[in-house]
Amino acid sequence: MRRKLRRNEVLTFFARQSPTLIGMEACGAGHYWARELRNLGHEVKLIAPQHVKAYVKRNKNDGRDAEALCEAMSRPTMQFVPVKSQEQQAALMLMGVRQQLMTRRTQLSNAIRGYAAEFGLITAKGLVKVEPLLAQIARDESLPALAREMFALQGRDYARLQIELKAVEARLMAWHRANADSCRLAKIPSIGLIGATALVMKAPDPHLYPSGRHFSAWIGLTPKDHSTAGKTRIGKITRAGDEMLRSVLVAGATSVIQQAKKGRGRPSPWLVALLARKPPKLAAVALANKTARIAWKLLTTGESYDGARMPVASKLAA
Helix, strand or coil, X not given: CCCCCCHHHHHHHHHXXXXXXXXXXXXXXXXXXXXXXXXXXXXXXXXXXXXXXXXXXXXXXXXXXXXXXXXXXXCCCCCCECCCCHHHHHHHHHHHHHHHHHHHHHHHHHHHHHHHHCCCCCCCCCHHHXXXXXXXXXXXXXXXXXXXXXXXXXHHHHHHHHHHHHHHHHHHHHHHHHCHHHHHHCCXXXXXXXXXXXXXXXXXXXXXXXXXXXXXXXXXXXXXECCECCECCEEEECCCCCHHHHHHHHHHHHHHHHHHHCCCCCCCHHHHHHHHHCCHHHHHHHHHHHHHHHHHXXXXXXXXXXXXXXXXXXXXXX
16 A cells, blocks of 8 residues: 555544554654554554665655665564653653753853953853853943843843753752662762663663663764774774763763872772773773663663672773
8 A cells, every 4th residue: 555644644544454563763753653553553663764764765755765664664683763651751851951951051151251251351161150240240330231231131041041950950850769770870980860860761671782782882882893805994983872872971981080080989990901001082982881881781680780899890801
């Protein structure tokens, strides 16, 4: 059958069909349609768009996209995206709203600093310096009245963003404390509140990955493989998967490395040996890769992180 359906005709059409297997791209609203079609008794599988694109021959259009999707569904090694529930998507929305508020706060603080610099008002870096700068501008009567009015408007927006961000972070903390997996992951060095919640929210079913390396490769922390004719060529990391999750893991690893270089904390012998022969940035990616594999192990087995096992395992390996 080849038939083009409008949005308001989809559920009516599939309600008349016997239960069947439906393949869809994991694009915008894909999880919503998957839930609705499952409620009608169908089996729905979502495929990442980049996996479908390989089967589009040429001259992309809706028909060829559907043909490529059918071809991708027939592959025995095809990987599918788990369908998220409404609760899981609400949790992801909480993380996304926090990121948006932080981005808007950074944009606004940069705008305030830029406008203030045009009047010769300079302050040190950091978000804690923005409010004192606004207070200084409000007291400076040498500035034009219009400028002070615009700075006051920006100050009200900045204060509102701070209040909204604190409220969202409080909700995020409550979600973290109510989730056992997130609490266990937060005990891993270099994974804090944000890293633990992001891992649980964005990877709701870790059993889909055969090993920790597959999980790390899904995040994009494994090197590119461009081997041919028996020659192995390993390059930079793939940067596949979720950018936010990868950046949080690398940032956490960078923090651990900075503390280790200052002689603080208790870094594992593996990390100390790695820093002795590799640059800090490369070591941070390697530590993030290792951390992702540890997180996968804890998520699949239900165990808790035991820091005492790391030095012993590193010494045995040496």
